[in-house]
Amino acid sequence: MLIQNGIPTAEDLMKVMPSEERLRRGPAAIAECFQCIPCNPCAKACPFGAITVEPDINQTPVIDYDKCVGCRQCVAACPGLAIFVVDLTYKEDMASVTLPFEFLPVPEKGMLAMGLSRAGEELGWFEVIQVKQGRGHNLTWMITLAVPKDLAMDVRNIKVGGYRHA
């Protein structure tokens, strides 16, 4: 259970997942933020006004999936590194997952990285298709992986180091 080991349950995740219909339309941000803590940089970071933390900053974010275009601005902005962008339309059989990353070395685009689950379990080697760093003092890297569609909701981290060339 999340409160005991930090691993969100399927039930926790259901509350923050966009609908399947929405996911078929293109990339979407998913805020895996389940606890009411005083925090709202995600809402400030969204250029489309898709994320709201209302009526006060102690609420968890709500994403309006009609406004969210999956632009990834919120991924590096979230202080809790809890926002991911999933694109089920990346390729016919592949999805892309963008995750926040704050370790060295950082993999390069085109390399393979070991994807990890929310519990840190190894899920397989996936191609790194984009690497970007948050601007200014932000410094958080955003790593985008190409993963099989059935793992798009499971891959949430990569193992540090040991990256392979594809």
Place this chain on the structure above:
Amino acid sequence: MIREIEIFVIGGGPAGLSAALAAASTGAHVLLCERDEEPGGQLVKQTHKFFGSEKQYAGERGIFIAKKLAEEAYQQENIEILTEATVLGIYEDGIVTVLKDGKHLKFHPRKIIVSTGAAEKFLAFPNNDLPGIYGAGAVQTLMNVSGIKPAERVVMVGAGNIGLIVSYQLLQAGVEVACVVEAAPRIGGYLVHASKLARAGVPIKTGWTVKEAYGNGKLEGVILVQLDENWAPIPGTEVDVPCDTLCLAVGLTPLSDLLFQADCHMEYVRELSGSVPVTDENLMTSVEGIYACGDVSGIEEASSAMVEGRLAGFAAAASLGYDVERASREVASARAELDELRSGPMGARIRAGLEKVNEKRGEATC
């Protein structure tokens, strides 16, 4: 020689720097005394991004907030900063004494703002004096201030925000974290911090504690034991975890000695993690002209420490007649910010603690 001072700020952490900047912005003159080589307090080792809202620099990393506040303070003509200067006492005639460069300096401030912060708590278990057993704060300083890899394999005790954050920073420094052990049945810190560790493969063991440490001349491992619902060890659940370092992140307690010495009305409030001064809505203690802000008045987040500092700084300046109208507005807006920061479920403990302090306010000191 006794130097006359308008506002004397003791401690240059987030609360003290914010207090000094607020007070100086009204035109008041401030002397800020910092025990360390540089102001910044605990912010100087906080490499993670802060929570809160924009007004409390949310999204910014602590190290950059420290830099920004310190730079502003150094640039502000009304602020004089004494570093490597330890305040020794606040005496009944209002004299504050300071040890600086081996000299005993004396000051006579009109207002004093105490922002001395907190100290780490320790934990009692057999062999807890073995080299390799640290407070988590010390390990964080070694890593993030001195750039020293502090360990190879760590067991972290405490799943509050400090334990979770320092564990993550240990991973960033290339140190293996064997596990995080928490005696309580639930994680006390922010769950997003816990999830970062979980997806890096670090187990968080709630309902476990350290039974004993062992090692020949230095730490070689710890025996962990599971606790039942009454926090009693369950025999037979012991596990042996080899490690070269054990970090204790079992809470902080207000560093309130100076306030005791100044004879401020103090109360032990469990929710605020120790003995705290009874303060009014301007954060003034029971002694006229002595204010307290930040962790010294109750253990909370750095975000609220900065807002408390701002509140105390403006209140102290206004009481000296500086820019009263604006200062009063700023005091009111700081109060509103604090209310918002504390209004969620994570603020319940602080709210309960502050309520106890308020109840004590009416009572006579003796």
